[in-house]
Amino acid sequence: MVGSRVERTLEVDEKTVVLGTYRNGQFWLLLSVDALAPRAYLVTRRPEAQKNVGRFCSDLRRLLTDAEVEFIRQVRFDRLLEIGFAGPSGRSVLHAELTGKHANLILVGESGMVATAAIYEGQNKTARPVLASKPYAPPPLPVMRSLLSVQEGDDLRDVEGASPFLQKLVASGQPLATIQSTVTSGSYEPVYSPGNGAYPVSVGSLGLEEVPRSSVSIALEQHFAELVETDHVTRARAGLVAQLERVLLAREVALQDLAEALDAARNARRLQQNGELILAYQHQIQPGDSALRVMGYEGAEVEIPLRQDLTPLENAERLFSKAKRAKGRAEELKGQEQKLRSDAEALNAALGQARTAESMRDLEPIVELAERSRWLAKHGAATKKSERPFEGHAVRELLSPGGWRVLVGQNSTANDYLTTKFARPSDLWFHVRGGPSAHVILCTNNQPARVQNLDLEFAAQTAARNSTQKHSSYVAVDYTQKRYVRKPRGSAAGLAVYDHEKTIHVTMKGSS
Numbered sequence: 001m002v003g004s005r006v007e008r009t010l011e012v013d014e015k016t017v018v019l020g021t022y023r024n025g026q027f028w029l030l031l032s033v034d035a036l037a038p039r040a041y042l043v044t045r046r047p048e049a050q051k052n053v054g055r056f057c058s059d060l061r062r063l064l065t066d067a068e069v070e071f072i073r074q075v076r077f078d079r080l081l082e083i084g085f086a087g088p089s090g091r092s093v094l095h096a097e098l099t100g101k102h103a104n105l106i107l108v109g110e111s112g113m114v115a116t117a118a119i120y121e122g123q124n125k126t127a128r129p130v131l132a133s134k135p136y137a138p139p140p141l142p143v144m145r146s147l148l149s150v151q152e153g154d155d156l157r158d159v160e161g162a163s164p165f166l167q168k169l170v171a172s173g174q175p176l177a178t179i180q181s182t183v184t185s186g187s188y189e190p191v192y193s194p195g196n197g198a199y200p201v202s203v204g205s206l207g208l209e210e211v212p213r214s215s216v217s218i219a220l221e222q223h224f225a226e227l228v229e230t231d232h233v234t235r236a237r238a239g240l241v242a243q244l245e246r247v248l249l250a251r252e253v254a255l256q257d258l259a260e261a262l263d264a265a266r267n268a269r270r271l272q273q274n275g276e277l278i279l280a281y282q283h284q285i286q287p288g289d290s291a292l293r294v295m296g297y298e299g300a301e302v303e304i305p306l307r308q309d310l311t312p313l314e315n316a317e318r319l320f321s322k323a324k325r326a327k328g329r330a331e332e333l334k335g336q337e338q339k340l341r342s343d344a345e346a347l348n349a350a351l352g353q354a355r356t357a358e359s360m361r362d363l364e365p366i367v368e369l370a371e372r373s374r375w376l377a378k379h380g381a382a383t384k385k386s387e388r389p390f391e392g393h394a395v396r397e398l399l400s401p402g403g404w405r406v407l408v409g410q411n412s413t414a415n416d417y418l419t420t421k422f423a424r425p426s427d428l429w430f431h432v433r434g435g436p437s438a439h440v441i442l443c444t445n446n447q448p449a450r451v452q453n454l455d456l457e458f459a460a461q462t463a464a465r466n467s468t469q470k471h472s473s474y475v476a477v478d479y480t481q482k483r484y485v486r487k488p489r490g491s492a493a494g495l496a497v498y499d500h501e502k503t504i505h506v507t508m509k510g511s512s
Contacts, residue, residue, distance in 0.1 A: 001027045001042075002071060006064045006085070010049035011057035015118065017105070018047050019060075021069060031096050031105055033118050036231050037224055038103035040081050040096050042217040056105070059116035063089045063107060076141055077161030097139060108136040148184065152176050172205040192219040194226075229360075237357050240367060244351045246389075247375045250399035250406075251344040257458055258337045258401055268326040273297055274304045275319035282312035290473070305473045307505075322507075336401045336454075347375065374403070393417040398462065400455040405443040408462055412494030415439035416487070419496055425483035428456070430463040431496070433476040433503065437467030439496070441482070448481060460504040475506045 004023030011017055016032035028043045053061075067087025074081055081096040092115060095106045105118040114136050123129045128137050147161030156162040156170065161183075170176050179201065182188060188200040191210035196203075198219035203210055213219040273296070278285070281294045289306055296302035306315050350366050357363045370376045389395070394410035395418060407422070409415035415438060423429060423441045426448050430440035440463040444451055460477035469475045478501040485498040 001029065001069050004069050006067050006069070006087070009057055009060045009064060010047060011053040012047050012049060014054055017057050017060060017118075018043065018049070019064070020046065031094075033098070033103035033105055034228075035101040035103065037227055038079070038098035038100060039220065039224055040098060041220040041224075042215075043221055044218065056116060056118045060107065063087075063092065063115055064094075067092075075138075077147060078139075078141060080139065095136070095138070099139070104130060106130055106136060112136055148180055150176070168206065169201075169203065174201070174205050188216060190214070190216045190219045192222050198223040233358065233360055233363070236360065236363055237354060240363060240370070241351065241354050242389075243376055244347060244354060244370065246397050247399070248344060248347045248351065250397055251340055251347060254399045254401055254458070255337065255340050255344065257461065258333055258340065262333050262337065266326075268323045271319045271323035271326065274302070275316040275323065277302070277304060278306075278312055278316040278319070282316075285312045307474055333401075333454075340401070343373070346373065350375075390414070390417065390422065400442065400458040402452050402455040404451060404455050406459050406462060407441045407443065408466055409439045409494075410466075412492070415494040415496075419482070419485055420487055423482040423485075425481065427482045428459065428479055429482045429485050429498065430459045430477055430479045431498070432463055432467040432469055433478045435467060435469050436494075437463050437469070437477075439494070440466070457504060457506070460506050464506040464508060470508065473508060475508060477504050477506055478502070479504065 001021055001023070004021035004027055006019055006021050008020035009017060010020065012030070012032075013034075015034045016030065019027075019029045019031070021027045021029070026046075028046055029040070030043050030047070031040050032038060064085055064087060067085040067089070070084040070086050070091075072081070072083050079098040081098065083094040083096070085092050085094065089109075091110045093108050095104075095108060097104045097106070104121075107115045107117070109115045112135055113133050114130060116132065117130050119130065120132065121128075121130045128139070130136075144158055144160040147156075147159055147166075150156065150159055150162075152175070156167045166179070170179070182201055189202060190198065190200055190213045191202055192198050192213050193203055193208045193210045196208055198213075198216065199210075200216050213222070277294055277296065278292060281292060284294070285292055285306065288308055290308055291306055292304045293301060294304075306312075307318065310318065346369075350369055354363065354366050357366065367376070389397075390407075393414040395414050396408040396410060398406040398408065400406050407418055409418045418441050419429065419439050424443070424446070426444050426446045428442040428444060428448060428451065430442070431437055440459050442451065442455065442459045456479065460479065463477045464470060464475035467475065478498070480498050480501040484500040485496050487496050
């Protein structure tokens with residue numbers, strides 16, 4: 001590659017770039033700072049690249065296009081590569097520090113200042129910061145004897161270039177002098193060992209299977225293609241399983257709530273009778289009473305909870321209304337329960353397949369099914385700031401009986417995140433009136449008018465259960481569109497004010 005000119009800079013992913021240079025033929029040099037597989041080698045063909053490239057790739061295009069490669073060298077047998085360029089932007093050196101989780105690609109100009117880097121690191125993160133327009137500090141390397149200066153039988157520990165693997169190779173019978181001669185002359189005999197790696201010399205003395213290759217780069221390309229594919233599958237599988245598990249949990253919670261709603265629907269007759277008893281014994285009810293204790297229709301004493309802010313007649317009418325709604329909703333609830341149960345069974349089956357998938361081909365039909373079934377929600381996906389869902393905030397995800405996504409903040413900072421950063425203006429925001437509670441968001445997909453009463457009640461119950469009033473018989477829960485919710489400047493975490501609200505009176509579990 002020395003003497004070739006940079007024609008292209010491609011971005012394979014956010015941690016991998018490829019320099020395309022030309023001199024009597026095309027060269028494609030892959031450089032990656034992926035923590036799992038930091039690497040540098042020539043690839044045999046132009047790789048598939050991203051159309052929208054990031055900052056680092058854009059900087060390299062601007063600074064290196066038409067530059068000539070002046071030198072390429074390894075630094076003291078370490079995992080450090082230096083590539084020198086001379087071009088329209090002046091001379092520069094690309095430092096490829098391929099050191100595990102601390103890997104980085106840093107372009108340094110003639111002045112010794114950092115022109116750009118794949119990863120910037122400030123002084124608060126490392127003793128060796130990497131910042132634009134700041135001096136480049138090379139990695140500190142300890143003073144050690146070189147591999148080329150030691151003798152047969154010497155202790156190879158703390159010898160520069162004598163990696164643990166090379167020490168095992170020498171211990172297995174490979175003559176040290178042969179290895180030194182190979183390094184000095186560059187007369188390598190590369191091999192690829194399936195499942196183990198790529199090596200510039202034979203590893204047969206270690207009992208490893210090996211396949212000869214025409215160059216170290218070809219052996220490395222084959223090894224890392226397998227390694228990166230395996231890692232890709234592992235990550236994709238883990239991400240898919242995590243999403244499906246969250247959706248399955250939401251279905252299970254929704255089924256539990258539906259079971260409670262069905263139980264209430266089956267109690268329509270009892271609600272009707274309780275209303276009749278309130279009318280019959282209303283003369284016994286005093287202002288402020290929270291319950292009425294009388295003999296029921298079956299000859300046993302019953303306790304009927306009362307809303308203290310309602311008159312006896314209003315309490316009775318409330319129970320008559322609930323009884324009527326309960327009768328009408330019974331069939332609707334059964335249909336929703338059947339749909340949710342069928343969905344949960346399909347989710348369980350997909351989860352079992354996802355957990356045992358061994359290739360992207362195995363995962364593709366599961367992903368297609370999940371997308372068709374709307375199991376993979378796009379709204380609220382993790383950003384680059386954090387790979388965890390909801391940027392790492394403690395947010396619980398549920399699903400309403402009608403299939404709407406419901407999110408619950410588990411602490412004050414999570415409440416702030418949901419309300420100020422996550423929720424869209426048309427999403428519905430729920431909060432217990434006059435007391436602390438979780439912020440609950442019902443994601444409407446810009447269609448709030450399509451949300452049914454059962455889904456509103458589900459979200460209101462969720463807010464009530466995650467409040468300080470969860471042990472009360474009745475809880476008033478306000479809801480409004482997120483566009484009408486605001487956080488006062490300088491207010492404490494979790495505090496919000498709102499208007500245009502409506503109120504749902506939630507009957508807590510165990511109350512009539």
